[in-house]
Amino acid sequence: MKPFNIYFLHHSGFLVETDRAVLVFDYYRDPLHVVESVLSRQETVNKKVYFFVSHVHGDHFNPQIRLYEERASAYFMHEDCHMLLNHGEKCHLMKPGDSFFGDDFSVKMYGSTDAGGSFIVWIGDNTIFHAGDLNWWHWAGEPDENNEEAAELFFEELKKIEETRVDLAFIPVDYRQQTAREWGVKEYLKRMDIGLLVPMHYFGTPWIPSYEFRWLHRKQRIWIPLSDGDEFRGEW
Template sequence: MKITYLRHSGFLVEMTQVWLLFDYYRGEIPAFPKGKKGYVFVSHRHIDHFNKEIFNFLKKQNNITFILSDDIWKKRIPEESKEQTLLMKPEEERSVDDICIHTLRSTDEGVAFLVLAEGKTIYHAGDLNDWYWKEESEDWNQEMSEKFQKYIEPLRDRKIDAAFIPLDPRQEEYYTLGMDYFLELAKPEKVYPMHFWRKPEIIERWLEEHPQSKDRDRIVRITEEGEMFEQ
């Protein structure tokens, strides 16, 4: 399995027979693997997760299915792409061809995706995170944490081959909350931090602040856009 970091929360996952593209926003996309079925996932409508240019991919490859959160307005889907587009609501399960897709409810907009393909389990959190903000009240932040823990509960003890998890420097000292809880809850083989606003040094900060963590070797050190990883 080959994973390419594009930008922000965008990743391309290439497997033997299929490729999966998550939350393309900006960044250069490698040439789509010939002869493989493509699946394009969009977790929600925010501009840093959804770029309508994804529908132009059909000009390069016609065997693509778009899997979008249902918070995205239907009018944003081109007429010629609608037959190849599936809208999913939170806490839904669907099978498409040979892959199985589960959605989790987000603490922000849209959904998170849990995808089973070719014997691998891939988790993309979208904006499902413990969004603790200093400017919010203690009650608001407490409710946020409770919702986050509730919505992510389906991942408890789940073996996950590759997980894409927010690590957002805007949260200042609270940036670790979502990542740390996820690592305690699930059983990921590798974790790819995302949503770090072109500040990959936040990954090194997490590693420096967790010198004794049993999960250090699971965290992938992303340093630049377009970086590829074999797993």
């Protein structure tokens, strides 16, 4: 595994910079202009740039990413997303189960428990997972049958993910779920060995892992971005 830098854009949006590429996931807002700043640096001039959009919801997809078209090598978006480009061949619309294979780069879309899908990306020696909205969505106050259906769907989709080891994973940990906030991420960690776990989709205060979580996963490396523009640099 080679080191990479991670930049938190906003909500579920992240930029990951490896030694050979820049990957932008679920760009919705970028208040501190992180994408523009990274792409303007001399050391990124020769790096390929890939954009990923897990689904069409406004907090995950901003069509303004087309403004980076001349710099982008490709866009990988769920098929529900639509965006006009001057170079249409750069846009790859995907549905769960689809894969794309390139030189030293490949991507596969898995499913979701909301709209769209989730991504596994292999780039060089690194494997990256971005869950999109694939999560155990349990809501207090909802009818039991709705929550039971949501749980069944989550476990069905989780079983389809073939990768048992990833270097970096972005997982929803939504404040609005209250006591159920950690249920989804705990199930991911039962099935997947994650080098660095990064929570996202807060919709409220950043996640503070519970004592139970910290005890069960005391060796798990976690980076919790607190503000737009936060950076993680290095390797582990």
